Amino acid sequence: MVTSRDVARVAGVSQSTVSYVMSGRRSISAETRKRVLDAIEQLTYQPNAGARALASQRTQVIGLVVPFGPGADTAGLLPFIETIASCARAEDHDVLLVTTDEGAAGLTRLAGRALCDAIVLMDIEADDARIPVAAALNVPVILIGVPDDSAGLHCVDMDFALAGTVAVDEVAALGHDRVVLIGHAADVIERDINFVRRFQRGAAAAARRHGIGYSVVAPVPPGAAGARDAVERALDGGGRPGVVVPNSQAVAPVLHALVERGVVPSRDVSLIGLCTDAAAEATTPAVTNVSLEPRDVSRRAMEILFRLLDRDGEPPARLVELIPPRLTRRDTTPPVP
Amino acid sequence: MVTSRDVARVAGVSQSTVSYVMSGRRSISAETRKRVLDAIEQLTYQPNAGARALASQRTQVIGLVVPFGPGADTAGLLPFIETIASCARAEDHDVLLVTTDEGAAGLTRLAGRALCDAIVLMDIEADDARIPVAAALNVPVILIGVPDDSAGLHCVDMDFALAGTVAVDEVAALGHDRVVLIGHAADVIERDINFVRRFQRGAAAAARRHGIGYSVVAPVPPGAAGARDAVERALDGGGRPGVVVPNSQAVAPVLHALVERGVVPSRDVSLIGLCTDAAAEATTPAVTNVSLEPRDVSRRAMEILFRLLDRDGEPPARLVELIPPRLTRRDTTPPVP
DNA sequence: CTGTTAGCGCCTTCAG
């Protein structure tokens, strides 16, 4: 292993000068700097992360707590992780992965052992036992998701209420006289991730405003059978409803269940999914969707987190930030009149 | 921050005794041990990771290099990451995420800065520029994927050749007189991940052995149009072919393209996908599949990696290990006669 | 502008 002392010897300077050249926290003559940088290059020196962390109290690591394990909404997770990793690297940080099944213990471990400088916490439940623990840590924490009480922690999430509004606005604009939400599986509802409620609230309010019918079919068991049954109930009211599916997992099954019954989306019904663009384009026909923009959410979360890490950069005053969704018209809705 | 000296003071012992109680590398009287453990509990002491790494030359971190970024096979990635994280935690290690787009630089950073004790490298190309770099590092490396030349590194992968064999064996057992492979997108073939070749080799050999027809439709552009076109060509030969789709992304589109044409899987053709069980169950109807067992592969990889980390535990003599696939019969093939 | 020095918190050898 090559240390900064080796570099110092080769460059003919003191070890601390090497340190200062790397950190830039002191002015160094051009000539000395060059000698040091040359020595660094020649020896392919890299600073030891543990030693640096010990001395500086900075690990340059972001802890990321992701929902793995049973019952996790594992589907759209990758774009989050990917964006978070890339934002971290852009600020010269690395990402340490911790899984949700460690619970609050994972958080205290991250902070207590000084494994990271800041934490991103995903998969937040409405009444999440980890929130008070997270709030008491001595490192900044950002939540992706909005709990009932964030205990003073900053949160970023998609704007599910607005997503509901946007979806129902579109249904109304397409001239339907009623909208049916085909909702979530029972376990998701029970876990009480509050986006379910938030979406429905936005959708219901929009329906009321437009004066169109509003109903919810839920819970929807996962798989083809559950979707078939839900579609059956959704079409029960007759007419030409707008069908909104605020559940990524259910979009494809519902679509297939409709097609199976000979119901042609865009002609007989309108179908709008709440899912990623990738998922919306993967089905046949491609589904008109309200997108969850995981990348925007993650990017914003990291922005706030790094502001929290800088003592000078003031963090945003607003504790909760909601990222607006985007509607993309595809093949399961007719053109807007 | 509470340190081991604080614990020592409270317990009335020396700091080194605290260290020995935690590591167990020295026999400690029952009474002393209890006093120390009580103090640890009382103060909720946790050892500082940086200090420990500096002193012990062990970070208790596994570096995981995952294929994010453009053109990555992002689909079935999560089970790998999840399993690797869980195996790491089971051995009291954490996982540091590095993305493929850092290339070889990511590897030298992980090792050079002593950010981790060992590295898992995924998404290996046949002629991968990172292999020689990885082989020269001073930390153990395990490859998930098999390059042409592993430079002495241990590799684990799915047995794609056997997967091809198993799929075609099933097609033959179902009485089809020809099998059609609906292959990969052009970019995957060009990237030269060698599983494409391996699968086709196994499939072709099996077809020859059974004396049935064998043809490949490739490249297949992503999306519904590409699938429709591929299905058209696949059915061109007439009769009642067995269709094998060794491309997770294409399984659903191909299925839908078949249904669209009024071809009923299991009655008119047999359809076998190469994909995860989750993906196979997500379509309607559920697809008979040969599963890639990412969990088995990851588990085995971590097993080898930790053996490589133990100086006493001898690593397996065999450098390349292939995990056998598993065939699950679902709704797109008839019952085996 | 540069060098010297005192830790950061823990592991581990050497003494007892």
Next chain:
DNA sequence: CTGAAGGCGCTAACAG
């Protein structure tokens, strides 16, 4: 069975 002491490699005062 336990303590004392040195050092892991780096940062950041303090002293010129």
